[in-house]
Every structure is written in C-alpha cells, then in structure tokens.
Amino acid sequence: MSASVHALRTAGREPSIEPLMQLVAPALNSVNEIILARMQSDVSVIPALAGHLISGGGKRLRPMLTLASARLLDYEGTRHHKLSAAVEFIHTATLLHDDVVDGSEQRRGKKAANLIWGNQATVLVGDFLFSRAFELMVEDGSLKVLKILSGASAVIAQGEVDQLQTQRRIDTTEERYLQVITAKTAVLFAAACQIAGVVSERGEEVEAKLESFGRNLGIAFQLVDDAIDYAGNEAEMGKDAGDDFREGKLTLPVILAYKRGDAAAKRFWERAIGSGDGSDDDLAEAIAHMRAADAISDTLERARHYGRLAIDAIADFPAGKAKDALTETVAFAVARGY
Template sequence: MTADLQLHAGDAPPSLLTLMELVSDDMELVNDVLLERMQSDVPMIPQLADHLVSSGGKRMRPMLTLACAAVLNYRGRKHCDLAAAVEFIHTATLLHDDVVDGSDLRRGRQTANIIWGNSASVLVGDFLFARAFELMVEVGSLRALHILSRASAVIAEGEVSQLSAQHQIETSEEQYLAIINGKTAELFAAASKIAAVVAERTDDSEERLDSFGRNLGMAFQLIDDAIDYVSDEETMGKGVGDDFRDGKITLPVILAYARGNAEERQFWQDAMTGKRISDADLDHAKALLHKYDAVTDTMARARDYGQKAIEALAPFPETPAKAALSEAVAFAVSRAY
C-alpha cells in the first residue's frame, strides 16, 4: 500500500520527533564527531563553527543518512561518520550563503558573518568542507566519496545559478526548479543515497533513496519559498520577506508574475530589482501572491514532491525507520518555518 501525505489527518500533526528519537543514539555519535573535528589551534575556528552547529537546526540531512541506514538494517558506524560529513557540508554552505546574501539572522541568532565578519565566515566554511572530505576519505568508500564530492560541486553550481538569476524576473519555472534541485535537493539526495553505499545494497536501493531524498529536498525548499511570505520572524528565526528584499526569484514570485496584468508585472520587475522593497511594497507583494494563489500553488507543488518521496520508499519493508521517514516528509510539507 502506498503511504499518503494525509496519513496524519485528524491525528496529531506530523513532527520530526519520531525521526529524532529513532536516530538519537547515532546522533550522539555524530555530534561527538562534529565536536571533535571542529577543534583547531586557531581559536576563532571552533568558536565560529560551534555558533552555527549548536544553533538549534533540525539536522534533517544527517538524520536522513542515519534513518536510511536503519531502513536498510545496516549495522556499523560508518554511516555516523558520513552523516557528520553531510552536516559539515551543509554548515559550510550556510556560512557561505549568509555572506553572499548579507544575512543578519539565522535560526533567531545573529549570523556568523555579522559577529566575526565575512572573511572569517568564508574561511571557516572552507575549513568545514575540508573536515567533511577528511571524514569521507577515512570511511574508505570511493563510491560515497564520489557521491558527496559531486553533491558539493552541484550545490555550488546551484548557488551560482541562483545568484545569476537574482533580480531576473523572467526566470522560468523550469529554470528555478533546476536551481533548487542543485542548491538544496542534491544534498538531501546524497545524504539519503550514501546509506545504501555503506550498507552495500543494490543500485536499485541507491536510486530509490536518491529519489526519496531529492523529492523531499525539493518539497523542503518550495515550502521555504512559500513561508518567506506567510510566516513571521519569530517562527522562522530570520527576517520576514528576506527573499523579497534580496530580489530572489522564487516560485511564488514566478507564478504571480506569470499570472499578473501589465501593471502588476511592472511592480514585480521594480521589486525584484530593488526599486520597491518597503514594508508597504512587501504587503502589496503578499496581496498579489494571495490574489493569484501563488503561495497556495507553491505549497501544492511541495506536496506533490513529498508524495513522490514517500512513494520512493514503498518497496522497502515496513519498519519504524520507514514510518519515521514518511512522517518527516509530512512534517516538511506542513511546517510553518
């Protein structure tokens, strides 16, 4: 039977708690690895790294590695080292992203670039990338090294593509989906897929876990796109409307622009090029998004990707790990932050 994203309807809302409890013992090992590998004789490195690593993130990506390994009934600890590598890659990209975006808040705290400066953030991000590659090499799997090193390159390409598309209101839906497939979904896919490598399972398992992670990552990013316009700073832990003021072309904007009249399209052109970014302009943008169901339709697209993620798990045995991953998908498409 194919699981359904509505499986929690009428019950308690989906959460990450089930997944977190499932992998709690392994996550302790992962956290030990992270703490050990953040150390350096240069004091600023562990200070800055700890600021972000300990800032309350959901740790979704390393948990995917651990839970997918549980789905495959893997016994060992290589998945913990790879999960730590995944988290280091993710943390490094966050440090670099905040510099590129000029962000001042992440998860409700000042960003590292605001506290220590852009140069330190970039260089510590590089340090964490290096630590990630050390862990990959130590695991001793060329296949895992290939998957995660390729993912790192694809993420960088996705970020550069997004930077190139910034302020470009004519960006198509197809182009945007390709961007988020690179900058977000690729690491979700790699984090899931490497579990099949350490478990020495078939290529079919690799492909299914890749599909699971990739579709979950797409859903996760689309929800991020949507809630930037409908949530609040306290809930999100970052500024409301940051994407709008940064001129980031996200799916809600693409849909509203495509559906708008000439005057409304001109507004979006002005807004995305930095000419209309006041609070009143943000309110007008929200009104246009509501008028054309742009946020609603973005969330619907996210649910479609979420359903594909759940379907990718269908051939695996019914286990607590599989159920926890399915609930994590439901959480990802229903969250408000």
C-alpha cells in the same frame, strides 16, 4: 501527501520530526561527538564561529536522513556516523557562505555569524568545515561515497552561483527555478540518503530509490521554505520574513505571481524585483499580489506533489519504524506550510 497529514491529524496530532529524532537518537549522539571533535582547532575563532551555527538550534535533518536510511536497510555498522558528520559539515559550510553572499542578519533565530566575526572569517571557517568533510569522506575509504558527496558539493556551489545569475531576473522560468533549488538544496538531501545504500552494500537499485526519496524531499522542503518566506512568521522561520523579497530572489511565489498578474501587477514586480527598487513597505503589496494569483498556495501544492514522489520512492521497503519515521518526516516538511 495530504493523506499522510490527514491520517496523523485524525489520530489527534500534527506531523512531527520527533519519530525521526527518536529513531536515530543513539546514533546521532555519536555523530554529534564526531562533529564537536572535528570542529576543534588551535585557532580559537574556528570552533567559536562554527559552534555558533552548529550548536545554534539546527535539527540535523540531513545527517538524520543518513542515519534513518541506514536503519531502513537494517545496516548494523558505524561507517555512516562519520559520513553523517560530513554531510552536516557540508551543509553548515554552505550556510556560512550563503549568509555572506546574502548579507543575512539572522540564522536559526540568532545573529548571523558574519555580523559577529565578519565576512572574511565566516567564509574561511566555511572552507575549514568543507575540508573537515572531505577528511571524513577519505577516512571512510569508499571512492563511491567520495564521488557522491564531492559531486554534491560541486553541484551545490553551482546552484548558488546559478541563483545569483537569476537574481532580479523577472523573466526566470519555473523550470530554471527548479533547477536552482534541486542543485542548491535537494542534491545534498539526495546524497545524504544515497550514501546509506552504499555503506549497506545493497546495490544500485536501492541507492536510486533512496536518492529519489531524498531529492524529492529536498525539493518539497525548499518549496515550502520559499512559500513561508512570504507567509510565515520570523519566530518560526528563524530568519527575517521577506528576506527573499529584499534580496531579489526569483522564487516560485514571485514567478507565479508575475506570470499570472495583470499589467499593474507586472509593473510592480518589474520595479520591486527587476529594478531592485522594492522596499520593506512593498512587502505587503507583494504578498497581496501573490494571494490574488494563488501563488503561495500553488507553491505549497507543488511541495505536496514532490512529497508524494518522495514517499512513493520508498514504497517497496519493508514496513517498520524507519519507514514510518521517514514518511512522517516528509509530511512534517510539507505541513510547515499549511
């Protein structure tokens, strides 16, 4: 993974998502048309609230992965357009629900929808988008696609509930944490890639490779997100720095800092996270404990490990623009934390 980043920097540029965007641009235009059409409703608050998030600067990463995976397989049909829209609706619905659960104030650099329209409308519009996603899946007509995406939706919901169960549980293990982020983040990345293999009818071995690529990329992506919550800045993140700390989420930087800390550090984490007595003033001390324990840097190293696994998963596919774009997307996802 570091070799991919180094090669790009040697060539005079940082890893970028631009090659992926350029690769799928025409198809993504079709997907965006489907998204805009399917989020409409006679109930005016639904397109207004959904549009606030869907048009709010998101990269459409997950549907782009579906489109790029299809290009990797030289698929020439259009079934994946509706399915890419379904993937984006699933993702957006989970974000709306997350913001209510977490009490978030920002999303993608904008005021969170729940603060504008209220929690009830935000949850119900999330439900509407889930329903639209399932309509699109049924229209495709593939029971296998329906099984993959509906299964992913169920696992995501379980992952979010599991994360609630670990909230402020300072004894949470790294293994449990990985289970949570695999469920709440990586499973949709995996499904987004795998369904391209299904519509391309290339067989289960190809599907498994695409699933592995997406799952490992998703884990790497979430690891970096959890690291930069303590090391990034709000303008880059599009959300408040330290949100995870305030919400008592047991992300890997906290788990490692607690495990490796001395008695004083452990007392700090037990008070600030375990007892819920942490304040904004404690955030600087939390970051200091993490740096002393190499918790942030080691979280990023784990992200690079999963990035390498993602790239390895598509190693056997033919060289070309699609493979290059997907490989650089992994490098971009990991390099956000450098």
